[in-house]
Amino acid sequence: MVALTLTACSSGSEDPGDGGTGGEASGEPLKVGTILPVTGSLAQLGPPEIAGVDLAVKEINDAGGLFGADVEVLHTDSSDAQNASVATASAQELISAGVSAIIGAASSSVTKNIVDDITGAGIVQVSPANTATDLSGYSDFYFRTAPPDxxxxxxxxxxxxxxxxxxxxxxxxxxxxxxxxxxxxxxxxxxxxxxxxxxxxxxxxxxxxxxxxxxxxxxxxxxxxxxxxxxxxxxxxxxxxxxxxxxxxxxxxxxxxxxxxxxxxxxxxxxxxxxxxxxxxxxxGAYPSEEFQGRMLEVDPELKDYSYGPEAYDATMLVALAALKGGASDGETIQANMAAVSGADGGEECTGWEECSALVEDGQDIAYQAVSGVGPFNDANDPSSAxxxxxxxxxxxxxxxxxxxxxxxxxx
Missing domain, CATH: 3.40.50.2300 (Response regulator)
Structure with a gap:
C-alpha cells in the first residue's frame, strides 16, 4: 500500500445531518483508499483510474487541502475475481488504516466480494467502473460514477x-x-x-x-x-x-x-x-477533453488510454465535496452528503474543486458537473444519466x- 501524503486518520462525526454546515466545521483530515486493478484481467484500467484519483487529490491539495490538511490517498490492488484474495486483503488493509472512503473496485464481481466488509464498516465505497445491474441500490454506502449495464x-x-x-x-x-x-x-x-x-x-x-x-x-x-x-x-x-x-x-x-x-x-x-x-x-463516459487528458498525463505520463479515469476523478471529488459540505471526514457524513453535492436536489452548477468548494464554504447548494458527464445520483446511488x-x-x-x-x- 502506497501512501502519497501522511496525515492523521479520519474521525467520526457526531452529527452528519444533511450537510448545511457550509464547510465551516473543523473536520479531521480526509483519508481515501483505492482498490483498483494493478494486476489481473482488468489491469489496463488501473493506470487511468489511479491517475484520475491522484489528479483529484493533487488539485484539492494544491488549493490548500481539506479542513486545513492535505487529503491522503492509499492505493491498493484489486486484481480480479479469479484472484479474490487480493481484493479481500486490500479491503482489510484499508479498513484497518482508517479510510473514510474507498474508490473501487473496477470489476463488479470483485466489488461483490468486498462491498459488505467495506460498507459494513461505515466506509463509503464509490466504484468508477462497476456496471452490474444488481449493484443498483445495494447499500446506502455504495455509490458508482459509471452507469449500470x-x-x-x-x-x-x-x-x-x-x-x-x-x-x-x-x-x-x-x-x-x-x-x-x-x-x-x-x-x-x-x-x-x-x-x-x-x-x-x-x-x-x-x-x-x-x-x-x-x-x-x-x-x-x-x-x-x-x-x-x-x-x-x-x-x-x-x-x-x-x-x-x-x-x-x-x-x-x-x-x-x-x-x-x-x-x-x-x-x-x-x-x-x-x-x-x-x-x-x-x-x-463522455470522451475526455484534450485539456483533461493533458491534466491526467501530468500525473501519469505513461498513460495509453483514459478509460474510467474521469469517473475515478469524479468519485474522488464527490467524496471530498461531501465531506466539506457535512463538515467532517468520516464515512457517515460523506454518505449523507454525496447525493446533495452531485446535484440530486438542484443547486449551483460548478466544476472542479476550487469553484465547487468555494460555493460550499459560502453555504450554497451545488450541482457538481462531472467530467465523465454523468448526472446526479438517483435513489439507487447510480448516476441518473450517462x-x-x-x-x-x-x-x-x-x-x-x-x-x-x-x-x-x-x-x-
Whole structure:
C-alpha cells in the first residue's frame, strides 16, 4: 500500500445531518483508499483510474487541502475475481488504516466480494467502473460514477441492430459483468425483432477458459450477422485470434468496456495490421477533453488510454465535496452528503474543486458537473444519466472516438 501524503486518520462525526454546515466545521483530515486493478484481467484500467484519483487529490491539495490538511490517498490492488484474495486483503488493509472512503473496485464481481466488509464498516465505497445491474441500490454506502449495464447494453444492442444485424452471436464469460450486459443486449435485440443465436443463458464460457476453438466454432455455426465479445482482456486476444483463424469477418465484431483497448500490432496482445479494422466498441463516459487528458498525463505520463479515469476523478471529488459540505471526514457524513453535492436536489452548477468548494464554504447548494458527464445520483446511488462512447478500430488495431449517446438510468 502506497501512501502519497501522511496525515492523521479520519474521525467520526457526531452529527452528519444533511450537510448545511457550509464547510465551516473543523473536520479531521480526509483519508481515501483505492482498490483498483494493478494486476489481473482488468489491469489496463488501473493506470487511468489511479491517475484520475491522484489528479483529484493533487488539485484539492494544491488549493490548500481539506479542513486545513492535505487529503491522503492509499492505493491498493484489486486484481480480479479469479484472484479474490487480493481484493479481500486490500479491503482489510484499508479498513484497518482508517479510510473514510474507498474508490473501487473496477470489476463488479470483485466489488461483490468486498462491498459488505467495506460498507459494513461505515466506509463509503464509490466504484468508477462497476456496471452490474444488481449493484443498483445495494447499500446506502455504495455509490458508482459509471452507469449500470442497462445504459451500455441498450446502446450496444441498438448499435448492432442499426448496423443491420438481426442474428447476433455473443461470446460471453460466466461472470456477473458479462451475463448482466448480455441480458440487456439480448433484450434490445429481441425488442428490435432480432435473435441472439448464440450466447444465451447456459452458453457462457468459463472465465478461466484458454482454448476457444470449439466455442468460436459453435458461435459461427449458429449463423450470426454480428458477434459481440463480452469478456475481459485476458481472454479477448485468444478469442480474436480464433475468430480470425475460423474466417470470421472482424469488421462485424463488437467490444465493450471490459476489453476495449488499443491492441496494436505488436506484443502479446497485438494482431497483424488490419485485423480489427472497422470493428467497434462501447465505453461508458463522455470522451475526455484534450485539456483533461493533458491534466491526467501530468500525473501519469505513461498513460495509453483514459478509460474510467474521469469517473475515478469524479468519485474522488464527490467524496471530498461531501465531506466539506457535512463538515467532517468520516464515512457517515460523506454518505449523507454525496447525493446533495452531485446535484440530486438542484443547486449551483460548478466544476472542479476550487469553484465547487468555494460555493460550499459560502453555504450554497451545488450541482457538481462531472467530467465523465454523468448526472446526479438517483435513489439507487447510480448516476441518473450517462454518456456511452462509441469507438471504431483503425488499421493499426487501435480505437478512436466516433460519437457519444446519452441515456437515462432507470430506477427500480
Amino acid at each position: 442497462t445504459v451500455q447494453g441498450d446502446v450496444l444492442g441498438n448499435l448492432i441492430v442499426s448496423d443491420g444485424a438481426s442474428n447476433v452471436g455473443i461470446l460471453v464469460f460466466n461472470d456477473s459483468y458479462g451475463t448482466s450486459l448480455r441480458d440487456v443486449v439480448e433484450g434490445v435485440v429481441a425488442e428490435a425483432g432480432g435473435t441472439v443465436v448464440y450466447g444465451t443463458a447456459g452458453q457462457e464460457f468459463d472465465p478461466a477458459e484458454t482454448n476457444f476453438a470449439t466455442i468460436v466454432a459453435d458461435a459461427i455455426a449458429a449463423g450470426p450477422d454480428a458477434i459481440a465479445i463480452l469478456a475481459f482482456t485476458d481472454q479477448t486476444p485468444a478469442i480474436v485470434r480464433e475468430l480470425v483463424a475460423q474466417g470470421w469477418d472482424m469488421s462485424k465484431t463488437y467490444f465493450v468496456d471490459g476489453n476495449l483497448q488499443n491492441f496494436g500490432v505488436e506484443g502479446d496482445v497485438g494482431f497483424p495490421a488490419g485485423t480489427l479494422e472497422n470493428a467497434q466498441g462501447t465505453l461508458p 454518456f456511452i462512447g462509441i469507438y471504431q478500430f483503425g488499421p493499426e488495431n487501435e480505437y478512436t472516438f466516433n460519437r457519444s449517446e446519452e441515456g437515462e438510468v432507470p430506477q427500480g
